Amino acid sequence: MKTKDIKKISRVDFFKTGALITLGATGIGMVGSLFTPEEANAQGVGNESKTTWPLAYPSAGLNAATARIRAHDAYWSGKGCSYATFEGIVSCLRDTMGGTYNDIPTEILIYGHGGGSGWGATCGTINGAAAAISLVCAKAVSDPMVSELYGWFTQNLFPSTAANTIAINNGYGVNTYNMNLGQSMNHSPLCHVAVSNWCNEQSVAVGANERKERCARMCGDVVVKAIEMLNGYYASGTYTATYVAPALNATCLSCHGTAGSQHDVAANMECESCHGADVYPHSTGKNENIKEEFSIEQNYPNPFSETTTLRFQLENPEAVTIEIYSLNGIKIKTLANDEMFSAGHHTINWDGCTQKGDKVAPGMYFFNIVTSKGKKSLNMMKL
Ligand code: HEC
Numbered sequence: 331m332k333t334k335d336i337k338k339i340s341r342v343d344f345f346k347t348g349a350l351i352t353l354g355a356t357g358i359g360m361v362g363s364l365f366t367p368e369e370a371n372a373q374g375v376g377n378e379s380k381t382t383w384p385l386a387y388p389s390a391g392l393n394a395a396t397a398r399i400r401a402h403d404a405y406w407s408g409k410g411c412s413y414a415t416f417e418g419i420v421s422c423l424r425d426t427m428g429g430t431y432n433d434i435p436t437e438i439l440i441y442g443h444g445g446g447s448g449w450g451a452t453c454g455t456i457n458g459a460a461a462a463i464s465l466v467c468a469k470a471v472s473d474p475m476v477s478e479l480y481g482w483f484t485q486n487l488f489p490s491t492a493a494n495t496i497a498i499n500n501g502y503g504v505n506t507y508n509m510n511l512g513q514s515m516n517h518s519p520l521c522h523v524a525v526s527n528w529c530n531e532q533s534v535a536v537g538a539n540e541r542k543e544r545c546a547r548m549c550g551d552v553v554v555k556a557i558e559m560l561n562g563y564y565a566s567g568t569y570t571a572t573y574v575a576p577a578l579n580a581t582c583l584s585c586h587g588t589a590g591s592q593h594d595v596a597a598n599m600e601c602e603s604c605h606g607a608d609v610y611p612h613s614t615g616k617n618e619n620i621k622e623e624f625s626i627e628q629n630y631p632n633p634f635s636e637t638t639t640l641r642f643q644l645e646n647p648e649a650v651t652i653e654i655y656s657l658n659g660i661k662i663k664t665l666a667n668d669e670m671f672s673a674g675h676h677t678i679n680w681d682g683c684t685q686k687g688d689k690v691a692p693g694m695y696f697f698n699i700v701t702s703k704g705k706k707s708l709n710m711m712k713l
Pocket residue numbers: 578581582583584585586592601602605606607608609610611612614615616617655657658659696698705707
Protein backbone atom coordinates (compact mmCIF):
# COMPACT_ATOMS: atom_id res chain seq x y z
CA MET A 331 0.00 0.00 0.00
CA LYS A 332 1.14 3.50 -0.80
CA THR A 333 1.34 6.02 2.03
CA LYS A 334 -1.58 7.97 0.60
CA ASP A 335 -3.83 5.05 1.63
CA ILE A 336 -2.87 5.46 5.27
CA LYS A 337 -5.45 7.61 6.90
CA LYS A 338 -4.07 10.42 9.00
CA ILE A 339 -5.86 11.09 12.23
CA SER A 340 -7.16 14.62 11.96
CA ARG A 341 -7.72 16.83 14.93
CA VAL A 342 -11.46 16.22 14.63
CA ASP A 343 -11.00 12.42 14.71
CA PHE A 344 -8.78 12.89 17.70
CA PHE A 345 -11.55 14.64 19.59
CA LYS A 346 -14.18 12.16 18.38
CA THR A 347 -12.28 9.08 19.48
CA GLY A 348 -12.08 10.52 22.96
CA ALA A 349 -8.30 10.45 22.99
CA LEU A 350 -8.32 13.96 24.41
CA ILE A 351 -10.41 12.86 27.34
CA THR A 352 -8.05 9.99 28.01
CA LEU A 353 -5.12 12.37 27.94
CA GLY A 354 -6.97 14.77 30.20
CA ALA A 355 -7.72 12.01 32.67
CA THR A 356 -4.07 11.08 32.94
CA GLY A 357 -3.26 14.71 33.47
CA ILE A 358 -0.81 14.96 30.56
CA GLY A 359 -1.09 18.33 28.87
CA MET A 360 0.07 17.58 25.31
CA VAL A 361 -1.50 20.56 23.56
CA GLY A 362 1.17 20.55 20.82
CA SER A 363 0.23 17.04 19.71
CA LEU A 364 -3.27 18.16 18.80
CA PHE A 365 -1.88 19.80 15.68
CA THR A 366 -0.64 18.02 12.58
CA PRO A 367 2.98 19.02 11.84
CA GLU A 368 1.75 21.37 9.07
CA GLU A 369 -0.69 23.07 11.41
CA ALA A 370 1.88 23.28 14.18
CA ASN A 371 4.28 24.99 11.80
CA ALA A 372 1.65 27.47 10.61
CA GLN A 373 0.73 28.27 14.17
CA GLY A 374 4.34 28.52 15.27
CA VAL A 375 3.86 25.88 17.95
CA GLY A 376 7.22 25.06 19.43
CA ASN A 377 8.93 27.68 17.23
CA GLU A 378 9.16 30.54 19.74
CA SER A 379 12.84 30.06 20.50
CA LYS A 380 13.97 28.68 17.15
CA THR A 381 16.99 30.42 15.61
CA THR A 382 16.09 32.43 12.51
CA TRP A 383 17.09 30.66 9.30
CA PRO A 384 18.97 31.03 7.01
CA LEU A 385 21.90 32.05 9.17
CA ALA A 386 23.84 35.18 8.28
CA TYR A 387 26.80 34.97 5.88
CA PRO A 388 29.71 37.46 6.02
CA SER A 389 29.34 40.16 3.37
CA ALA A 390 33.07 40.04 2.64
CA GLY A 391 32.81 36.30 2.00
CA LEU A 392 34.88 33.44 3.38
CA ASN A 393 38.48 32.59 2.59
CA ALA A 394 38.29 29.49 0.40
CA ALA A 395 42.01 28.72 0.68
CA THR A 396 41.81 28.57 4.49
CA ALA A 397 38.66 26.44 4.37
CA ARG A 398 40.36 24.02 1.95
CA ILE A 399 43.21 23.30 4.35
CA ARG A 400 40.82 22.96 7.30
CA ALA A 401 38.57 20.54 5.43
CA HIS A 402 41.51 18.43 4.30
CA ASP A 403 42.90 18.25 7.82
CA ALA A 404 39.48 17.64 9.42
CA TYR A 405 39.16 14.53 7.23
CA TRP A 406 42.09 13.05 9.10
CA SER A 407 40.43 13.71 12.48
CA GLY A 408 38.68 10.36 12.11
CA LYS A 409 35.23 11.97 11.96
CA GLY A 410 34.86 11.46 8.23
CA CYS A 411 34.60 13.37 4.96
CA SER A 412 31.12 14.75 5.51
CA TYR A 413 32.05 16.20 8.88
CA ALA A 414 35.25 17.52 7.27
CA THR A 415 33.53 19.62 4.59
CA PHE A 416 30.87 20.89 6.99
CA GLU A 417 33.53 21.74 9.58
CA GLY A 418 35.75 23.32 6.89
CA ILE A 419 33.02 25.82 6.03
CA VAL A 420 31.34 26.26 9.43
CA SER A 421 34.64 26.76 11.28
CA CYS A 422 35.31 29.75 8.98
CA LEU A 423 31.81 31.07 9.70
CA ARG A 424 32.50 30.57 13.42
CA ASP A 425 35.69 32.63 13.13
CA THR A 426 34.11 35.50 11.21
CA MET A 427 30.56 35.53 12.62
CA GLY A 428 30.65 33.81 16.04
CA GLY A 429 27.22 33.83 17.70
CA THR A 430 24.95 31.00 16.59
CA TYR A 431 27.83 29.35 14.73
CA ASN A 432 29.51 28.65 18.06
CA ASP A 433 26.49 26.56 19.05
CA ILE A 434 26.50 24.22 16.03
CA PRO A 435 28.25 20.93 16.76
CA THR A 436 29.62 20.12 13.31
CA GLU A 437 29.75 16.46 14.38
CA ILE A 438 26.09 16.38 13.30
CA LEU A 439 27.56 15.35 9.92
CA ILE A 440 29.62 12.37 11.08
CA TYR A 441 26.97 9.97 9.77
CA GLY A 442 27.83 11.04 6.19
CA HIS A 443 31.23 9.34 5.95
CA GLY A 444 31.60 6.56 3.37
CA GLY A 445 28.33 7.60 1.74
CA GLY A 446 26.34 7.29 4.98
CA SER A 447 28.07 5.24 7.70
CA GLY A 448 29.84 3.21 5.05
CA TRP A 449 26.87 2.53 2.74
CA GLY A 450 28.44 4.06 -0.36
CA ALA A 451 25.37 6.23 -1.05
CA THR A 452 25.75 10.04 -1.40
CA CYS A 453 29.43 11.04 -1.24
CA GLY A 454 29.99 12.61 2.17
CA THR A 455 32.08 15.49 0.83
CA ILE A 456 29.13 16.95 -1.11
CA ASN A 457 26.68 15.93 1.60
CA GLY A 458 28.52 17.99 4.25
CA ALA A 459 29.04 20.99 1.97
CA ALA A 460 25.38 20.87 0.90
CA ALA A 461 24.36 21.01 4.57
CA ALA A 462 26.48 24.15 5.00
CA ILE A 463 24.86 25.70 1.91
CA SER A 464 21.39 24.97 3.28
CA LEU A 465 22.39 26.57 6.57
CA VAL A 466 22.97 29.94 4.93
CA CYS A 467 20.67 29.93 1.86
CA ALA A 468 16.89 29.71 1.62
CA LYS A 469 15.51 26.82 -0.43
CA ALA A 470 15.14 28.81 -3.66
CA VAL A 471 18.93 29.30 -3.74
CA SER A 472 20.03 26.21 -1.83
CA ASP A 473 18.38 23.84 -4.34
CA PRO A 474 20.10 25.09 -7.52
CA MET A 475 23.39 25.59 -5.66
CA VAL A 476 23.43 22.05 -4.24
CA SER A 477 22.42 20.70 -7.65
CA GLU A 478 25.33 22.60 -9.18
CA LEU A 479 27.69 21.17 -6.57
CA TYR A 480 26.55 17.60 -7.35
CA GLY A 481 26.78 18.19 -11.10
CA TRP A 482 30.24 19.76 -10.85
CA PHE A 483 31.31 16.83 -8.66
CA THR A 484 30.25 14.29 -11.29
CA GLN A 485 31.89 16.03 -14.27
CA ASN A 486 35.34 17.10 -13.06
CA LEU A 487 38.65 15.39 -12.39
CA PHE A 488 39.49 14.69 -8.75
CA PRO A 489 41.54 15.35 -6.76
CA SER A 490 42.15 18.66 -8.52
CA THR A 491 45.60 19.82 -9.60
CA ALA A 492 45.36 22.60 -6.99
CA ALA A 493 44.74 20.02 -4.25
CA ASN A 494 47.66 17.88 -5.44
CA THR A 495 50.01 20.87 -5.66
CA ILE A 496 49.42 21.83 -2.02
CA ALA A 497 50.29 18.28 -0.94
CA ILE A 498 53.48 18.23 -3.01
CA ASN A 499 54.50 21.52 -1.34
CA ASN A 500 53.66 20.12 2.11
CA GLY A 501 50.99 22.79 2.48
CA TYR A 502 48.42 20.81 4.48
CA GLY A 503 48.46 20.71 8.29
CA VAL A 504 48.17 16.91 8.22
CA ASN A 505 50.57 15.41 5.70
CA THR A 506 50.35 11.65 5.19
CA TYR A 507 51.31 11.56 1.49
CA ASN A 508 53.11 14.42 -0.26
CA MET A 509 52.95 13.16 -3.83
CA ASN A 510 50.70 13.62 -6.80
CA LEU A 511 47.54 11.47 -6.91
CA GLY A 512 46.01 10.31 -10.20
CA GLN A 513 42.81 12.08 -11.28
CA SER A 514 39.50 10.46 -12.25
CA MET A 515 36.05 11.69 -13.13
CA ASN A 516 33.43 10.61 -10.60
CA HIS A 517 30.48 10.35 -13.05
CA SER A 518 28.19 10.00 -10.05
CA PRO A 519 27.40 11.65 -6.71
CA LEU A 520 27.53 8.18 -5.18
CA CYS A 521 30.47 7.42 -2.90
CA HIS A 522 30.63 3.83 -4.07
CA VAL A 523 30.76 4.72 -7.78
CA ALA A 524 33.20 7.61 -7.34
CA VAL A 525 35.56 5.68 -5.04
CA SER A 526 35.51 2.44 -7.02
CA ASN A 527 36.03 4.28 -10.33
CA TRP A 528 39.04 6.01 -8.89
CA CYS A 529 40.48 2.88 -7.26
CA ASN A 530 40.15 0.96 -10.54
CA GLU A 531 41.58 3.67 -12.76
CA GLN A 532 44.46 4.45 -10.40
CA SER A 533 45.08 0.84 -9.31
CA VAL A 534 44.82 1.74 -5.63
CA ALA A 535 43.16 -0.50 -3.01
CA VAL A 536 40.16 1.04 -1.31
CA GLY A 537 41.74 0.70 2.14
CA ALA A 538 45.06 2.26 1.09
CA ASN A 539 46.36 5.53 2.51
CA GLU A 540 46.41 7.03 -1.01
CA ARG A 541 42.65 6.47 -1.36
CA LYS A 542 42.01 8.17 1.97
CA GLU A 543 44.25 11.06 1.02
CA ARG A 544 42.32 11.33 -2.28
CA CYS A 545 39.13 11.76 -0.23
CA ALA A 546 40.85 14.29 2.05
CA ARG A 547 41.99 16.36 -0.96
CA MET A 548 38.49 16.15 -2.42
CA CYS A 549 37.10 17.53 0.87
CA GLY A 550 39.22 20.61 0.16
CA ASP A 551 38.11 20.81 -3.49
CA VAL A 552 34.44 20.58 -2.52
CA VAL A 553 34.58 23.33 0.13
CA VAL A 554 36.38 25.62 -2.31
CA LYS A 555 33.60 25.11 -4.87
CA ALA A 556 30.88 25.65 -2.23
CA ILE A 557 32.52 28.81 -0.89
CA GLU A 558 33.05 30.23 -4.39
CA MET A 559 29.33 29.82 -5.03
CA LEU A 560 28.33 31.25 -1.63
CA ASN A 561 30.70 34.22 -1.88
CA GLY A 562 29.45 34.96 -5.40
CA TYR A 563 25.82 34.76 -4.34
CA TYR A 564 26.26 36.96 -1.27
CA ALA A 565 28.30 39.52 -3.23
CA SER A 566 25.85 39.83 -6.13
CA GLY A 567 22.53 38.83 -4.59
CA THR A 568 21.81 36.39 -7.41
CA TYR A 569 22.80 32.83 -8.12
CA THR A 570 22.84 31.20 -11.54
CA ALA A 571 23.59 27.50 -11.93
CA THR A 572 25.68 26.40 -14.93
CA TYR A 573 25.54 22.59 -14.74
CA VAL A 574 24.29 20.90 -17.88
CA ALA A 575 23.34 17.22 -17.65
CA PRO A 576 24.60 14.84 -20.35
CA ALA A 577 22.36 15.04 -23.43
CA LEU A 578 21.45 11.38 -23.03
CA ASN A 579 19.66 12.16 -19.76
CA ALA A 580 17.22 14.39 -21.62
CA THR A 581 16.54 11.58 -24.10
CA CYS A 582 15.87 9.07 -21.32
CA LEU A 583 13.74 11.52 -19.36
CA SER A 584 11.66 12.48 -22.40
CA CYS A 585 9.96 9.10 -21.85
CA HIS A 586 10.77 8.28 -18.23
CA GLY A 587 10.57 11.76 -16.68
CA THR A 588 7.58 13.62 -15.31
CA ALA A 589 6.36 14.73 -18.76
CA GLY A 590 7.00 11.36 -20.46
CA SER A 591 4.81 8.38 -21.27
CA GLN A 592 6.53 6.15 -18.67
CA HIS A 593 6.65 8.80 -15.94
CA ASP A 594 8.59 6.58 -13.56
CA VAL A 595 11.94 8.34 -12.99
CA ALA A 596 12.76 11.39 -10.88
CA ALA A 597 16.56 11.53 -10.89
CA ASN A 598 19.36 13.73 -12.17
CA MET A 599 22.20 11.22 -11.93
CA GLU A 600 23.86 10.22 -15.21
CA CYS A 601 21.57 7.47 -16.50
CA GLU A 602 24.35 6.02 -18.60
CA SER A 603 26.62 5.40 -15.60
CA CYS A 604 24.33 2.56 -14.54
CA HIS A 605 22.01 1.69 -17.42
CA GLY A 606 24.31 2.20 -20.40
CA ALA A 607 23.44 4.26 -23.47
CA ASP A 608 20.71 1.97 -24.78
CA VAL A 609 17.85 4.19 -25.90
CA TYR A 610 14.41 2.87 -26.59
CA PRO A 611 13.42 0.26 -27.71
CA HIS A 612 15.67 -1.24 -25.06
CA SER A 613 17.58 -4.19 -26.36
CA THR A 614 20.18 -4.69 -23.68
CA GLY A 615 19.91 -4.19 -19.94
CA LYS A 616 18.64 -7.05 -17.88
CA ASN A 617 17.68 -9.18 -20.85
CA GLU A 618 21.26 -9.99 -21.77
CA ASN A 619 22.15 -11.20 -18.31
CA ILE A 620 19.40 -13.74 -18.07
CA LYS A 621 20.49 -17.31 -18.57
CA GLU A 622 18.08 -19.19 -20.72
CA GLU A 623 15.99 -20.10 -17.69
CA PHE A 624 13.00 -18.90 -19.61
CA SER A 625 12.59 -18.10 -23.23
CA ILE A 626 9.96 -16.60 -25.49
CA GLU A 627 9.24 -17.10 -29.15
CA GLN A 628 7.88 -14.58 -31.61
CA ASN A 629 4.09 -14.52 -31.40
CA TYR A 630 2.11 -15.93 -34.33
CA PRO A 631 0.52 -14.79 -36.43
CA ASN A 632 2.51 -11.57 -36.62
CA PRO A 633 1.37 -9.12 -37.88
CA PHE A 634 -2.12 -10.13 -36.71
CA SER A 635 -5.61 -8.79 -37.10
CA GLU A 636 -7.77 -10.74 -34.59
CA THR A 637 -5.87 -12.92 -32.14
CA THR A 638 -2.20 -13.73 -31.68
CA THR A 639 -0.49 -16.45 -29.64
CA LEU A 640 2.63 -16.09 -27.54
CA ARG A 641 4.72 -19.13 -26.65
CA PHE A 642 7.13 -19.23 -23.75
CA GLN A 643 9.13 -21.88 -22.00
CA LEU A 644 10.13 -22.21 -18.34
CA GLU A 645 13.01 -24.26 -16.99
CA ASN A 646 11.35 -24.40 -13.53
CA PRO A 647 7.89 -23.63 -12.14
CA GLU A 648 7.62 -19.85 -11.86
CA ALA A 649 5.24 -17.03 -10.99
CA VAL A 650 4.81 -15.15 -14.26
CA THR A 651 3.45 -11.71 -15.11
CA ILE A 652 2.56 -10.99 -18.73
CA GLU A 653 1.52 -7.51 -19.81
CA ILE A 654 0.90 -5.73 -23.08
CA TYR A 655 2.10 -2.19 -23.65
CA SER A 656 1.59 0.34 -26.40
CA LEU A 657 4.54 1.91 -28.20
CA ASN A 658 4.38 4.95 -25.96
CA GLY A 659 4.57 2.78 -22.86
CA ILE A 660 0.95 2.72 -21.73
CA LYS A 661 -0.15 -0.59 -20.21
CA ILE A 662 -2.96 -2.02 -22.35
CA LYS A 663 -3.74 -5.35 -20.73
CA THR A 664 -2.52 -7.80 -18.09
CA LEU A 665 -2.68 -11.37 -19.37
CA ALA A 666 -1.19 -12.96 -16.24
CA ASN A 667 -0.60 -11.31 -12.90
CA ASP A 668 2.02 -13.17 -10.87
CA GLU A 669 0.40 -16.47 -11.87
CA MET A 670 2.08 -19.84 -11.26
CA PHE A 671 3.08 -21.74 -14.41
CA SER A 672 4.65 -25.22 -14.45
CA ALA A 673 8.00 -25.99 -16.09
CA GLY A 674 7.80 -26.52 -19.85
CA HIS A 675 6.06 -24.92 -22.83
CA HIS A 676 3.08 -22.59 -22.49
CA THR A 677 0.93 -20.60 -24.83
CA ILE A 678 -1.15 -17.55 -24.10
CA ASN A 679 -3.46 -15.66 -26.46
CA TRP A 680 -4.18 -11.98 -26.88
CA ASP A 681 -7.36 -10.95 -28.65
CA GLY A 682 -6.14 -7.44 -29.46
CA CYS A 683 -8.38 -5.90 -26.78
CA THR A 684 -7.69 -3.63 -23.83
CA GLN A 685 -8.41 -4.59 -20.23
CA LYS A 686 -11.89 -3.07 -20.67
CA GLY A 687 -12.52 -5.11 -23.83
CA ASP A 688 -12.11 -2.38 -26.45
CA LYS A 689 -10.30 -3.23 -29.69
CA VAL A 690 -6.88 -1.53 -29.79
CA ALA A 691 -5.86 0.72 -32.69
CA PRO A 692 -3.60 -0.76 -35.38
CA GLY A 693 0.10 -0.33 -34.60
CA MET A 694 3.06 -1.68 -32.68
CA TYR A 695 2.57 -3.31 -29.26
CA PHE A 696 4.83 -5.06 -26.78
CA PHE A 697 4.53 -8.19 -24.68
CA ASN A 698 6.46 -7.96 -21.42
CA ILE A 699 7.04 -11.21 -19.54
CA VAL A 700 8.47 -11.02 -16.04
CA THR A 701 9.57 -13.97 -13.93
CA SER A 702 11.95 -14.15 -10.96
CA LYS A 703 14.70 -14.70 -13.58
CA GLY A 704 14.18 -11.31 -15.20
CA LYS A 705 12.17 -9.62 -17.91
CA LYS A 706 11.78 -10.23 -21.63
CA SER A 707 9.98 -8.22 -24.24
CA LEU A 708 8.71 -8.87 -27.71
CA ASN A 709 7.14 -6.50 -30.17
CA MET A 710 4.29 -7.30 -32.53
CA MET A 711 2.16 -5.56 -35.12
CA LYS A 712 -1.63 -5.24 -34.91
CA LEU A 713 -3.20 -4.67 -38.33
C1 HEC B 1 10.99 6.57 -26.58
C2 HEC B 1 10.75 6.36 -25.16
C3 HEC B 1 11.90 5.85 -24.29
C4 HEC B 1 13.17 6.35 -24.21
C5 HEC B 1 13.83 7.48 -24.99
C6 HEC B 1 13.84 5.58 -23.17
N1 HEC B 1 12.99 4.64 -22.67
FE1 HEC B 1 13.37 3.33 -21.19
N2 HEC B 1 11.57 2.42 -21.49
C7 HEC B 1 10.60 2.87 -22.35
C8 HEC B 1 9.45 1.98 -22.28
C9 HEC B 1 8.16 2.11 -23.08
C10 HEC B 1 9.77 0.97 -21.34
C11 HEC B 1 8.92 -0.20 -20.87
C12 HEC B 1 8.82 -1.28 -21.90
C13 HEC B 1 10.08 -2.07 -22.01
O1 HEC B 1 10.51 -2.70 -21.05
O2 HEC B 1 10.64 -2.10 -23.13
C14 HEC B 1 11.12 1.30 -20.87
C15 HEC B 1 11.81 0.55 -19.94
C16 HEC B 1 13.01 0.93 -19.35
C17 HEC B 1 13.67 0.21 -18.31
C18 HEC B 1 13.20 -1.05 -17.64
C19 HEC B 1 13.19 -2.21 -18.61
C20 HEC B 1 14.53 -2.80 -18.84
O3 HEC B 1 14.96 -2.84 -20.03
O4 HEC B 1 15.16 -3.24 -17.90
C21 HEC B 1 14.83 0.89 -18.02
C22 HEC B 1 15.88 0.54 -16.98
C23 HEC B 1 14.89 2.02 -18.90
N3 HEC B 1 13.77 2.02 -19.71
C24 HEC B 1 15.92 2.96 -18.92
C25 HEC B 1 16.08 3.91 -19.91
C26 HEC B 1 17.27 4.71 -20.07
C27 HEC B 1 18.49 4.68 -19.18
C28 HEC B 1 17.06 5.49 -21.17
C29 HEC B 1 18.07 6.46 -21.81
C30 HEC B 1 19.36 5.88 -22.17
C31 HEC B 1 15.73 5.19 -21.68
N4 HEC B 1 15.18 4.23 -20.89
C32 HEC B 1 15.15 5.81 -22.78
C33 HEC B 1 10.65 3.99 -23.13
C34 HEC B 1 11.80 4.76 -23.33
